[in-house]
Amino acid sequence: MLRVLTLSTLFPDVSRPNFGVFVERQTLGLAAHPDVDLRLVTPLGLPPWPTAMLAHYRPLAAVPERETWKGLDTRRPRFVTIPGTRGRFHTAALVRMLRPLLAEIRRDFAFDVIDAEFFFPDGPAAVALGAHFGVPVSIKARGADIHHWGTAPATAAQVVAAGRKAQGTLAVSLAMKADMAAIGMPAERIRVHRTGVDLTRFAPRDRAAGKAALGIAGPLVVSLGALIPRKGHDIVLRAVASLPGVSLLIAGEGPERAALEAEILRSGASDRIRLLGSLPHADLPALLATADVMALASSSEGLANAWVESLACGTPIVITDAGGAGEVVDTPAAGRIVPRDAGAFAAAIADLLADPPTRDETRNAAARFTWEANTAALYEHLSGLVDHFRDFHGTPRHSAA
Known part of the structure; x- marks a missing residue:
């Protein structure tokens, strides 16, 4: 039985x-795998002062x-984050909080491996904890954890060092693997581990009925993701505004909402x-299946789940x-890859609406x-790390505290 301690600051909560x-x-x-016993730790970062002072943190507290x-x-243990320090002290605070907690968990659950599911601050913390408890560590890169934290002056060195010291690293795409290698991580130890999609839930539906329920007549474009500049919703908005009779629904929330509302008014296409x-997330299959096209003008991604869910x-x-x-759009039936500007998006959307694939x-894409496949590959990866670690270091020190 493979005993996995999964560590992730990127995880849902109420x-x-x-x-x-x-x-x-x-x-x-992974937890459902017949040869896996798993415990989950999902730390929450909170400031050192009362959360009542910052409304954003109250639900987390x-x-x-x-x-x-x-x-x-x-x-869901809490670790201290200090706003304005750009993450510089996140790893130290996380390790300080997790060391006694993992020692407590380890008394009843002698985990064989730490599975860190985001590169920062999870990865550097996992490497320190793996060394302390005598177990191997795997870290998965997903997108912003490399593109932002892996290049930001306050945190880049921590991210790269973790990638070099971890016994195993995972990337959501070949492109992400190349980005990790470019900042100094050893490419030969990076394994591509792609996301999955529930092909039962995400499946074609009656498009006409879906549009009727939404009060939409004619072609429909959908864009998904947080309302932040990186997602480029304003680009898709301007593209659709230039296409007469085409509707756009943007699903997501974030700080760019007011700017996008103003852009909609300026576009003259608020109708x-x-x-x-x-x-x-349970509502996304119906929305995606109703759309004729899904458009997302991201400036950076790892391998977006929304792409695969739409397909x-x-x-x-x-x-x-x-x-x-x-790696996703590798056939014409999957769609189009275009430059990040409204004109290119408008042309590609118009092309797919005029001559849609079946x-x-x-x-099939x-x-x-x-x-x-995702579970099988992750199990193989983690169990391989444990076997290799034991071959070179002996049985992990279950009694470490």
């Missing part, structure tokens, strides 16, 4: 049900410190462009050449992205 749902799904899949989350014994706000619904995508885009052809 206050943020959509936060890191792909990490949640991967973790649930109310999250239970221990609970059963979808069948998993889940710890066919709407912001839906944040939607439960599984039979809906082609128009995206930028960000991250693993070329839904079966588009769905997602067939290789299954959670079953």
